Amino acid sequence: MTWNDITANWGLWSGRMKARFPHLDDSTVEIGKHDRARFEAHLAKLHNLSVNEAREEIDDLLYIETLNREISDPGI
Numbered sequence: 001m002t003w004n005d006i007t008a009n010w011g012l013w014s015g016r017m018k019a020r021f022p023h024l025d026d027s028t029v030e031i032g033k034h035d036r037a038r039f040e041a042h043l044a045k046l047h048n049l050s051v052n053e054a055r056e057e058i059d060d061l062l063y064i065e066t067l068n069r070e071i072s073d074p075g076i
Contacts, residue, residue, distance in 0.1 A: 002062065007032075007033055014026075028042055039058075
């Protein structure tokens with residue numbers, strides 16, 4: 001799963017982002033739809049993370065969702 005997969009279905013993923021990162025709200029989550037780097041910086045600031053930590057958190061989310069997708073549909 002990639003960031004493009006997330007932005008292609010932003011309505012679904014914005015809710016999951018808010019669930020994983022509780023300090024996000026609708027206006028801040030919208031940043032990610034257009035600019036991942038800016039979203040990472042904003043996420044870092046809101047959650048007291050470094051930008052690298054925020055990037056790793058997003059990469060972890062992508063990895064977990066990739067595994068979930070593979071388990072749900074092994075034919076992918």
